[in-house]
Amino acid sequence: MTIRWGLLGCGDIASKRVADAIIADERSELAAACRRTEHLLEDFGKRFDIPTLTTSAKQLFAREDLDAIYIATPVYRHCAQTIAAAQAGKHVLVEKPMAYSPAECQRMITACSTAKVTLGVAYYRRFYPVVLRLAELIADGTLGRPLSILATTGNPTRFPTEDWRVVKALGGGGPLMDIGSHRLDLFLQLFGRPRHVQASCAPSPEHDTEDMASLLIEFENRCHGVLQCYFGTVDTPDRLEVVGTDGRATTEDLNGGDLTIITAEGRRTESHPPHANLHAPLISDFTDALLSGRPPTVTGELGMATNDIMATAYRETSGNHR
Ligand SMILES: NC(=O)C1=CN([C@@H]2O[C@H](COP(=O)(O)OP(=O)(O)OC[C@H]3O[C@@H](n4cnc5c(N)ncnc54)[C@H](OP(=O)(O)O)[C@@H]3O)[C@@H](O)[C@H]2O)C=CC1
Numbered sequence: 001m002t003i004r005w006g007l008l009g010c011g012d013i014a015s016k017r018v019a020d021a022i023i024a025d026e027r028s029e030l031a032a033a034c035r036r037t038e039h040l041l042e043d044f045g046k047r048f049d050i051p052t053l054t055t056s057a058k059q060l061f062a063r064e065d066l067d068a069i070y071i072a073t074p075v076y077r078h079c080a081q082t083i084a085a086a087q088a089g090k091h092v093l094v095e096k097p098m099a100y101s102p103a104e105c106q107r108m109i110t111a112c113s114t115a116k117v118t119l120g121v122a123y124y125r126r127f128y129p130v131v132l133r134l135a136e137l138i139a140d141g142t143l144g145r146p147l148s149i150l151a152t153t154g155n156p157t158r159f160p161t162e163d164w165r166v167v168k169a170l171g172g173g174g175p176l177m178d179i180g181s182h183r184l185d186l187f188l189q190l191f192g193r194p195r196h197v198q199a200s201c202a203p204s205p206e207h208d209t210e211d212m213a214s215l216l217i218e219f220e221n222r223c224h225g226v227l228q229c230y231f232g233t234v235d236t237p238d239r240l241e242v243v244g245t246d247g248r249a250t251t252e253d254l255n256g257g258d259l260t261i262i263t264a265e266g267r268r269t270e271s272h273p274p275h276a277n278l279h280a281p282l283i284s285d286f287t288d289a290l291l292s293g294r295p296p297t298v299t300g301e302l303g304m305a306t307n308d309i310m311a312t313a314y315r316e317t318s319g320n321h322r
C-alpha cells in the first residue's frame with residue numbers, strides 16, 4: 001500500500017528536502033502540492049512532477065485521493081491548518097516547532113484524536129546516527145550514570161525584519177523556537193521529561209524576538225540539560241554533549257558524523273555517516289506508522305512537550321523579552 005501525500009507549503013524546506021524525501025520513499029507518493037503564489041506553485045509542480053496543484057489549502061484537504069498532509073508553512077499557520085486537515089480526515093505531519101503555543105498544540109492533538117487521524121511533528125534530528133548512538137551509550141551504561149546534556153547552536157543569518165522567523169506574532173519567538181526547539185526535542189528523547197526550567201532570553205536590538213536564549217533544565221531523572229542558541233553569529237555551532245559519571249560523548253556537528261567518546265579507557269572517535277536527506281527517515285517513519293498502525297516516533301504529545309519548555313522559558317524572561 002502507498003501513502004498519498006499532499007504537501008502544504010512549497011518554500012525553503014519543502015523544496016530543499018521534503019519533496020525529495022517523499023518522492024524517494026518507496027511507500028509514499030507526492031500526489032499534490034499547495035501554496036498561494038500561483039507562478040511559484042507551477043514552478044514547484046514542474047520541478048517535482050506533481051500531478052495536482054492548488055492554491056487553496058481547503059481544496060487540498062478536501063481531496064479524496066490523499067491520505068496525509070505534510071504542513072511546511074510558517075509556524076503561525078500550523079494550528080489552524082492541522083485542525084482543518086484533520087477535520088477533512090487527513091493524517092498530518094507538521095513542521096517544527098509544532099505551533100505557536102502549548103494551547104495551540106493541545107487543540108491540534110484534540111482535533112486529530114477526535115478525527116481519528118495520526119499526528120506527527122518533524123523533529124527529524126531524532127533519527128541522526130550520532131543521536132541514536134548517544135542513546136545507545138546512555139542505555140548500555142558506557143557513560144555511567146547520566147548527569148547532563150549540553151547543546152549549543154546558532155544560525156548565522158541576519159534575518160530581515162519582515163522575515164516570519166523574527167516576528168513574534170508569526171514565528172512565536174526567535175532562535176529558541178526556530179533552532180533551539182530541535183535540541184530540546186533531543187533532550188526529551190535522551191533524558192525524558194523535564195521537571196523544572198530556568199531561562200534567560202536576550203531581546204534582539206533589531207527584532208521583537210530574542211536573538212539569544214539560554215536554558216537550564218532539570219529532568220525528572222535529576223539530570224541537567226543546558227541549551228544555548230543564537231541568531232546572527234558568524235560561527236554556526238551544532239554541538240551536543242552528554243556527560244555521565246563514567247564518561248563523556250561529544251559531537252561538534254550533529255549531522256557531521258563524528259562522535260568523540262572519553263571514558264577511563266581513553267579517548268576514541270567514531271564516524272557515523274551523515275544523512276544525505278535529513279527528512280528521509282522522518283517520512284519513512286511516519287509512512288510506516290500509518291501503514292502499521294503504530295504511533296509515529298515524534299507524536300503530537302512530544303511536540304507539545306517541547307513547546308511547553310519554550311513557553312516556560314519565555315515566561316521566565318517575560319521581564320526582558322519584549
Ligand atoms: N525541519 C527543518 O530542518 C526545517 C524546518 N523548517 C520549518 O518548516 C516550516 C516552513 O519553513 P520554510 O520552508 O523555511 O518557510 P518559507 O517561508 O520558505 O515557506 C513557507 C511556505 O508556506 C506557504 N504558505 C504560507 N501560508 C500559506 C497558506 N495559508 N496556504 C498555503 N501555503 C502557505 C508559502 O507560500 P505562499 O506564500 O505562496 O503561500 C511558502 O511556500 C516552518 O515551520 C519552519 O520552522 C524550516 C527549515 C528547516
Ligand SMILES: O=C1CO[C@H](CO)[C@@H](O)[C@@H]1O
Nearest residue numbers: 096155157165178179182
Ligand atoms: O534546522 C533548521 C535549519 O535552519 C532553519 C533556519 O534557521 C530552521 O528553521 C531549521 O529548523
